[in-house]
Amino acid sequence: MKPGRRSLTLAQQYVNLRGNPVSAGSGNLRRGHLTWRHEASPSPLSRVYGVRIEVDQQLSPDVFVETPDLSVLAGGRKLPHVYQQRPPRLCLFLPGTSEFRPWMRIDQTIMPWTVLWLFYFEEWLGSDEWKGGGVHPGESEDRRRGRREAVPDGDPYSRGALA
């Protein structure tokens, strides 16, 4: 973490998610855990998806698509770019890089990336090809985009994301 940057508290994340019209929804904040539910749709021609964001302080946010059932839509195909299939938990950023840091607002990072993921998901449903790019664990660094910074040891976000 860069010096001078303080992580946002879950309360701050909660207030920001509630205040952003794009992530309008409902949630609760209890005992160091934030749950936020909102609707997301990547285009006017798309479905409206029910999304749930779960955050523990100091851990990477988990994003689940609750409705509709993505596995049913996929018709038995394995979902791309998820940490788990059921319920689908989305892989939205490269852990341990500057893409997401605890001082960043979830409503300005994780939330728009969720919408982007849903766009490429619907694309994939129709074309069987993931056109949103990305990397898989174990892929060599040179296949990643050159501007990524190295993963520092002991970064809580990389542990959280890979848990």
Next chain:
Amino acid sequence: MNYMDHRDLLRQSHLAALIESVCQSLEISPSQNQLARQRYEGVGDWLARADDPLLVTIAIRLQGSVAIGTTVKPIGTNEHDVDLVAHLRDVEVAVSPASLKKSIGDRLRSSGSYAGLLEEMPRCWRLNYANEFHLDITPSIPNPACRMGGELVPDKSLRIWRASNPQGYRAKFDRRAALAPRIRRSIGKAFDSARADADIEPYPENPGLKGILRRVVQIAKRHRDVHFIDEDVALAPLSIIITTLASRAYEYCVTNFEYDDELELVCDIFRRMPDMMQVDVVNGRQVWHLWNQTTEGENFCEKWNNDPRRAVAFHSWHAKALLDLETLAAAEGLDQMRRLLGSIFGTAPATKAIDALTERMNRARSGNLLSVGRAAGLIVGTAARSTPVRANTFFGADC
């Protein structure tokens, strides 16, 4: 306007824009159109300079789908049909269709430029411009018996003349196409109210259909071409039948009703197309009539009365086309758009249209131009109360 109404309006305009982009990709391009015009004007000059006294007054005019702006690329070829009438205003009925057709053919064959392109068809001459289009040239003469200024064109046998009126048909079609529909939720109105709310979310670059009647005809003709790939193509309804039914249904719909949006109108036109025909029962047999309203005695459905399978084929095609359109109008999901556009227009144009959407998104993402709005989803550029999409890399353990 609340969020769901706004989203619904955006949905209608995006879907109309998607259909519009597919129709544009299937019609003759402006440059091809221009080239065709140069070519047929050249043919007209060559014919008019003939020594043959029959051809002295010849004038070449467009007819058919190029004339009325309803072309669709034929499946399996890049060549559009460009239908032309070679009208001879001083030639009388006493001249047989066969001899007039022969005069035109002889003149074309005498040209070094045209001889190699020339192909004889039952009622016309065809000039094949490979990979561009072909020009079909049908002779016509005035019809003194027609009070509507109609013409006579060769019968398939070339022995007799039959009534037609390409110019009159075109004028009537253009007049109908110019009738303005009443659309309650037009993009313009919504945009004004959105501006008042300072809640502008972008509409597609080309919202809406350019000329609803022309697009309906193109959708119907293309759906027919796709549908009859697996059926007996000889039974497919003629373009003139589809065009006539659509233009009458369009006039009926826009003069009698008001619609929420363009797609609702498109579906209603489709729904009412069969009502525009007349069917009588004579001696227990169905007799179909779809009269050319611009001349007397031309029944576009004539062949149905010799082969009732054509009527059956029309109705099963029409039911499928209506169902496919209504399903598309109600569908959600880019995957469903791709699938349903494919069932209407064929897989290749549908894939091209969705791929263009994806590429536009990818370009905007690489240029850091994407943002997210509540009703519109991903937006290229920004809008009031939208959130920019920062750079990210999709990761994945279970991929």
